[in-house]
Every structure is written in C-alpha cells, then in structure tokens.
Amino acid sequence: MEQRLREREIRYTSGRRVVVAALARAEGPRSAAELSTEIGAAVPLSSLYRSLAVLEDAGVVVPHFGARGLTRYELADWITGHHHHLICVACGTVDDVEILPEYEIKVNELVDLIAQLAGFEPRAHDLEIEGRCAKCS
C-alpha cells in the first residue's frame, strides 16, 4: 500500500496512517463520523474527510453508500480480500462476508453473463443482502 501511494506521489502521513489503521480494525464499512469517534481528536473531521478522499483516489479505500446521506468507507478489496455485504434493516449495521471461492466463481459467472447481455463492461460487483442480523432477529 505504501508502495502504491508512493507511485502516485501521495505521502503516507501519520494522519493517513491513523485513518487506514482504524479502517483495518473495523469489521465493515465505517462512516467518517464513526471513524472520528474511534480516532478521537487526533484527526479533525475536515482532515479525515480529505484523507478518505485522497485514499479513495489512490484506490486504497472504497466508498459504500448504504444509508441515507451517509457514506461509509472500507479498505479496498485488494487489501482485505473480496467480500460482500450484509445490511441489517433493524440496526443499520453493515457487515462484511467473505464467501467460499466456489460461490464467488458462480457470482462472477453471473455478473459476466448479465453484463454481456446488456453490452456492459463489468469492472466490479457487490452483492448486498438486506435482512436481519443474528443480533436483531
């Protein structure tokens, strides 16, 4: 990751390290507000947003739009491994799920088929499952 940033002449400063570390600790996408709470005053909100934007440009973090007017971020697939999302309609939590490679292969086949039929050139996909998490059911 440091290498990736260096290639793009983006400094991996302490503030950015803190943000990446917080995301690495998380079990799913986190909003700027959640990150800010976790990190504390070390990184002010405006810098936090800027760091997220820079890291997004660099392809290190990926935005996830799962709730009204709230953007959550998580580390990109190439860092954490490809995964999908479970969204709880009761508590709003978004959790990552990794799925067995054989299932992932099937998902990929479907994605390619669907895209091909629509003349669409697929680049990424995300399967979102909405329902009730173990805690809320």
Place this chain on the structure above:
Amino acid sequence: MEQRLREREIRYTSGRRVVVAALARAEGPRSAAELSTEIGAAVPLSSLYRSLAVLEDAGVVVPHFGARGLTRYELADWITGHHHHLICVACGTVDDVEILPEYEIKVNELVDLIAQLAGFEPRAHDLEIEGRCAKCS
C-alpha cells in the same frame, strides 16, 4: 397499488400520481432533483420528498443509495419486477437489468447460502455491477 395505499389509509393524490408516473417512465432509479426537473414546478421539492417518503413507507418505492449524498428512488420490485443494477463509473447512470429466471434462481440460492452461513435472515438482495455502459466504453 391504489389498493395498497387504500389499505394503509394513504390518499393517492394527484401530486403522488405525478411522482409515481415519473418513476414509471424512468429506466432506472431517479433522484429527487432529477424527478423535479422532469416534473417541473407542478410538485415543489418539499412535497416531492414527502411523497417519496410516504410511498417508501407504503412499500411502493424503494430508495437506492448509489452516489455520494444522493438518494435515488425507483418503484418497488413487486411493481416493476425484480431486477439488478448496472452502474456506469464514467457517466454515473444507474440502469436496471432484468435477468433470466434461471440466473435469478442461482442468485437466490447463493444469497440464501451466504446469509445462512452468517446467521443472517435475508429479506432482499441487490446485485450491483459497476463498470462502463455501452455508451461510455
């Protein structure tokens, strides 16, 4: 749909009809701003938002969070048929795709499997494919 609203003692007023009609005409999810442009001054923004909220409660429209701070709405699956989304990274358009029933069955199987492994009770799912649409590639 009228019946569904009547059951819930929600009036299907002319303003709401206009909103539903605009969504029915659209080929994919539309934001409040886009709808407002299309509809014109007949329905002021505040009413438009309220109508969308009411219709969402009634399960007639479904919100779709696909861009930074922007909520797009579309008619619910039970009206338009179940479908997935193609999101163009170049122009930002979100288009609906219906997929062959046999594929949909596979998607459902995968969703059930994934959810089961995570102790999650699935209610709905959405497969989002990101890439370049035919126009932008």
Place this chain on the structure above:
DNA sequence: GTACCACCTGAGAACCATTCTCACTACAGG
C-alpha cells in the same frame, strides 16, 4: 544542514440534499 517548494493540515465557513415547521387547503364521513 538549510533553503525551497509542493504537499499537507486545521479551523471554520460554505454547500447542498434532505427534513422539518407551520399555516393553509382538500378530501371523506357524519
């Protein structure tokens, strides 16, 4: 080691999609 310069940071203001408030209007039942 120090001077430079582009990049980065912090605080607050600005922005903009969305929601709220409140006075007003329009149906539906009696």
Place this chain on the structure above:
DNA sequence: CCTGTAGTGAGAATGGTTCTCAGGTGGTAC
C-alpha cells in the same frame, strides 16, 4: 354543510460533506 384528519407549499433548519485559506511539514537539491 361541518368537522376532522390527511396532504400541501414555502421557507427555515439540519447535518453530512466539501471548500477556503492561512499556516505547517516532509522530501529534495544545493
């Protein structure tokens, strides 16, 4: 018709996010 409840419109308020601008900092060249 009268009344009550639901719906509407305009504008203010909200809140997540982005912008601005005045410093700070790290990396490079000398």
